[in-house]
Amino acid sequence: MNILFLSTWFPYPLDNGSRIRVQYLLRALAERHRVDLISFIPSEEGGHVLNTLRTWCNRVDVVKRDPFWRDPKKSITGHFSLNPRDVVSTYSPEMARLTANAIANQHYDLVVASIINAAPYAIMARDVPCVLEEHNFMTSWMEERYRGQTAPLRKVAHWLTWQKCRRYERWLYPQFNLISMVSRRDRQAVEETIPHCTGRVEVIPNGVDILLNRPGMASPQPDTLVFNGSITYYANEDAIRYFLSEILPLIQSRVPKVNLKITGKTDGFDLKNMKSNDQVIFTGFLEDVRPVVAASWACIVPLRIGGGTRLKILEAMALGTPVISTSKGAEGLEVIPEQDILIADTPVEFAEQTVRLLKDPNLRERLIRNARRKVEEKYSWAQIGERFCQAVENVGCKSSSQIPQTRSS
Numbered sequence: 327m328n329i330l331f332l333s334t335w336f337p338y339p340l341d342n343g344s345r346i347r348v349q350y351l352l353r354a355l356a357e358r359h360r361v362d363l364i365s366f367i368p369s370e371e372g373g374h375v376l377n378t379l380r381t382w383c384n385r386v387d388v389v390k391r392d393p394f395w396r397d398p399k400k401s402i403t404g405h406f407s408l409n410p411r412d413v414v415s416t417y418s419p420e421m422a423r424l425t426a427n428a429i430a431n432q433h434y435d436l437v438v439a440s441i442i443n444a445a446p447y448a449i450m451a452r453d454v455p456c457v458l459e460e461h462n463f464m465t466s467w468m469e470e471r472y473r474g475q476t477a478p479l480r481k482v483a484h485w486l487t488w489q490k491c492r493r494y495e496r497w498l499y500p501q502f503n504l505i506s507m508v509s510r511r512d513r514q515a516v517e518e519t520i521p522h523c524t525g526r527v528e529v530i531p532n533g534v535d536i537l538l539n540r541p542g543m544a545s546p547q548p549d550t551l552v553f554n555g556s557i558t559y560y561a562n563e564d565a566i567r568y569f570l571s572e573i574l575p576l577i578q579s580r581v582p583k584v585n586l587k588i589t590g591k592t593d594g595f596d597l598k599n600m601k602s603n604d605q606v607i608f609t610g611f612l613e614d615v616r617p618v619v620a621a622s623w624a625c626i627v628p629l630r631i632g633g634g635t636r637l638k639i640l641e642a643m644a645l646g647t648p649v650i651s652t653s654k655g656a657e658g659l660e661v662i663p664e665q666d667i668l669i670a671d672t673p674v675e676f677a678e679q680t681v682r683l684l685k686d687p688n689l690r691e692r693l694i695r696n697a698r699r700k701v702e703e704k705y706s707w708a709q710i711g712e713r714f715c716q717a718v719e720n721v722g723c724k725s726s727s728q729i730p731q732t733r734s735s
Contacts (some may be wrong), residue, residue, distance in 0.1 A: 327435040330356060330428055330451070331383075332421075333365035334393045334443040338375045339609060341591070342556065343637035344461055347508075347532060347593075348440050353457065354711025355438070355718065356382040362432065364424050365442075366393035387428075389421045393443050415485045429454075431603045436722040442498070450499050458502040459530075459714075462633035464491045465575050466515045470631055471621050486590075492519065499523050499734040504721045506530040506714065509658025512633060530714045531658070534640040534705040539705045540700060543582050544621035545733030549584045549684055552622035552647070554615055554638045556590025557608075561632035565655075569628040569676075576677035578605070581684055587622065589615050620645045623690070628676060629655035639667070640705050643697035648690050650679050660704055666696045 335342075337349035355361050361384040369390075378438035379386045396415040406523040425447040428434075438457045439448035441465060448456045468491045499505055500522040506529070507513045513527045526690070527636035553569070555562040566588060577584055585605040592608050600606075612618065619625060625642035630654055639659060642649050648657075652669045668683060683690060 327359045328433060329359050329361045329718075329722075330425075330432075330434045330437045330448075330454075331355065331361050331363045331440065331442040332425060332437065332444040332447050333363065335440065336367040337379070339613075343532065343557070344441070346637055347461065350533065350535070350707040350711055351440075351530075351714050353382055358715055358719075360384050360688075362428060362434075363387070364389070364421065364422065364447075366391055366418070368392040369416070371516060384440075385428075385723045387424050389418055389424065389470075391418060391420070391425075391638050393418075399677050403615050417446065418441055423448070425450055436718060438718065439502075442495070445498055445502075449498075452733055453729060455503045455729060456501070457504045457506065457718055457721055458499065459506050460512075463495070463507065463509060463512045463515050463519075464633075465495050465519055465630070466512065467633045468492075470633075474631065496520050501730050502526065503730065504528060504717060506717060508532050509633075510571065511658055523634065530717065531705065532640060533705045533710040534637065534644045534701055536644055536702055536706045536708075538618060538642035541620075541644075541694065543645060544590060544617045546647070547621055548623055549581055550583065550622045551586040551680070552619050552625050553586065553588045553627070554590070554619050554625065554641065556592075556611075556642050557588065558591050558593065558595055559664060561629055562590070564631055565627070565629045568630060568673075569626060570606065572673040573628060573680075574606075575674045576673060577680050580677075580681050584684065586626070587618055590617055610710050616641075616645060619647050622647055624678075624680065625649045625681065626653035627655035640701055643667075644701045644705075646694045647699065648683055648693040650676065650683060652676070661700060663695075666693065666700050668693070 331352055333348055335344045337352060340346050352527050354670050361383045363383045364387045367388040367390055376386055394416060434454050436455050437448045437451045438459055439445045440459045441461055445458055459625040472488045475481040476486050482721050499520050505523060505527045507516060507527055508531055509530055513529050516527050517524045538582060542724050557563045557566050586608055587607045589609045589612055591611045597608055619642055623645045627636060627639055627649060636655055639651060639656060650670060653669055653670050658668060658670060661667045668679045670679040
């Protein structure tokens with residue numbers, strides 16, 4: 327098939343879960359089909375790999391803009407618009423132009439939009455089957471953030487954002503022949519919120535490269551913890567603030583020498599506002615996070631908000647670093663508490679499980695064996711890429727008479 331792949335996230339560098347997912351799914355498609363890629367790229371940081379991408383893809387075009395930049399005026403007026411299309415404040419005329427040119431000059435059997443920011447451009451292809459490859463169902467996430475607010479003004483603002491997302495996704499999703507979500511929970515939320523999509527949603531989970539991430543890459547050091555995620559992402563910031571203020575002091579009271587490394591970019595973030603000490607290290611961006619994770623006794627995932635599933639958990643499991651997570655952090659993953667992972671949902675429980683793991687080598691070894699087996703059986707990118715290709719191919723083989731009739735021009 328000839329496939330047009332429209333990506334919000336440029337698949338380099340592999341510094342967050344979205345970019346990792348895009349790269350592995352894109353590569354899986356490109357191994358079996360002719361793929362043209364049009365992607366946003368927020369800076370020149372990935373420009374040097376364009377030639378590498380062109381060894382997979384037939385054609386690569388980029389839009390040099392932050393895909394999440396919002397038009398301030400439209401961000402305000404969109405809340406009150408009755409037209410779903412008017413609530414989009416990240417629209418890029420350049421991406422629209424490149425997409426229109428590609429559709430006009432090449433026959434495509436299928437268009438894939440990677441997450442919601444790329445979706446408006448995909449539905450420009452009126453007579454071509456379209457797939458939305460989504461990482462989070464934003465309506466659920468925005469509802470969650472609204473319900474977590476207590477200040478009246480912030481609660482009103484978050485309610486408006488929730489309704490804005492709900493209205494937009496209820497208009498947008500039915501225009502796709504297939505929507506892939508990363509968890510059963512997200513699939514259920516889509517089908518409950520948008521009944522027209524029932525039967526069109528397929529779960530394509532997140533994964534991990536089990537050859538690239540393997541046990542034994544470093545010797546684990548006692549009393550060491552790691553959080554492998556950038557605090558520039560809202561859900562990660564909330565998790566670390568929660569851990570540093572409410573959980574770490576409880577752990578330190580019993581394991582005084584414990585230290586924590588937090589990986590990922592901190593650009594533009596004021597670390598002085600974090601309740602940290604000399605035993606908390608912000609590493610900044612690392613070209614390769616695997617040695618730091620592998621050298622840690624345990625990986626903490628104290629997430630309280632957000633959707634999708636966590637590649638940080640799968641990577642730690644593959645590397646042989648046991649994980650302590652909240653139920654929210656492990657949401658959507660087919661992991662068994664006490665067998666593959668430790669789960670804790672209050673500060674006292676989280677501290678207790680962490681101390682328990684730090685002091686019990688036998689527990690640690692059991693979790694390592696089971697977790698590695700689990701990712702090999704269920705979460706290898708090779709298996710997931712095959713599953714994604716089959717889902718996409720099933721859509722591409724259908725006739726144009728099955729294009730959703732609601733698709734806009």
